[in-house]
Amino acid sequence: MARPTASPTPRLRQQGAMRAGGSRVLPEEVAVALTFNGGTQAVMMASPADLEDFGIGFAITERIVAEAGEIEAIEIVDLDEGVDVQMRLSGERGEALAARRRRMAGPVGCGLCGIESIGEALRDLPTLGTVATVMTPTDIRASVAELERRQPLREATRAVHAAGFYVPGRGIVAVREDVGRHNALDKLTGALARAGETVSAGAFVITSRVSVDMVQKAAIAGAPVLIAVSAPTTLAARAAEAAGLTLVALARGEDFEIFSRADRISAAPGQTARNADVA
Secondary structure, three states: OOOOOEEEEEEEEEEOOEEEEEEEEEEOOEEEEEEEOOEEEEEEEEOOOOHHHHHHHHHHHOOOOOOHHHEEEEEEEEEOOEEEEEEEEOHHHHHHHHHHOOOEEEOOOOOOOOOOOHHHHOOOOOOOOOOOOOEOHHHHHHHHHHHHHOOHHHHHHOOOEEEEEEEOOOEEEEEEEEOOHHHHHHHHHHHHHHHOOOHHHOEEEEOOOEOHHHHHHHHHHOOOEEEEOOOEOHHHHHHHHHHOOEEEEEEEOOEEEEEEOHHHEOOOOOOOOOOOOOO
16 A cells, blocks of 8 residues: 555644744655665655656666666565565676675665765766757746646655756656755656666756766766756766756756756857956
C-alpha cells in the first residue's frame, strides 16, 4: 500500500490577538534506504513517492550505473521504520560497486553525504561542450512558469522542492517533487531514464538554489542546461563552466541571469548587449 505524501497535522494558528485550533496539510518525510545487491549505499530522508525513479536516478547520478538497463531488478519494500529500495545490479556493475563500497547516511538537505575525501566532493564531470541544444529567453521563462503550475504537493503543503525537464517545442515533459531538492532531481533523472527521454535535448528546471552537487547531478545525467529560480554558489558556477553546462539562475518573471555557456541561450530579437560591473 502506497504511503501518503502529505497529511493533515493539528496546529494552533495565531492571528494578531486571536488563536484558533485546526490543522494544516504537511508533507510526509520518511527514511529511504537505497540498497544495491544486498548492501545499503545510502539512507536519505525523502518523500515516499516515485521511489523507483529515486533509486534509478540516484544510481545514475552517483555513477553506480551508466543507464537504467544496468539495474536488473528493483523492489520497494515497506518497513515499519521506512522504505527500502532494493536494486540488483548487473554482474559488472555489481562487482564495480563492491570494490568502491561505502556507507552514507544523509539528512534531507545533504547532497554530498558520506564521501571520504575532498577529492570525492570535487569529482570530475563529463564535458557537455559538444551538446548543441539552444534555448530562447522565452523558453527559460516558459519552463519556470510551467513548472510552477505543475507542483501539486507544493500547492498543498508549501514545503517541498520540484525538478522538471523542459524540451523546446514540447514544454515540461516530466516533474518530480520531494522534501529534498537533491532527491527531486534524482527522481526526475530516474523518470527520464525509465521513459527513454534524451536528456541532452532539454533543460533541468529546479525550484531551489544551485549548490555544486546539483550541478554535478545535472552534468552526470547529461542535461546541457540547468535553470534555477534561486542563486548559485561560486563553486557551482565554476563547476558548471568547467563542465560546459549552461547555468541559468534567478529566473523569475521576465528576468534571469546566465553564469556559464551563454551561447546556448539565444538573444531575443532586437536585444542589445552591454557590460556592467556587478554591484
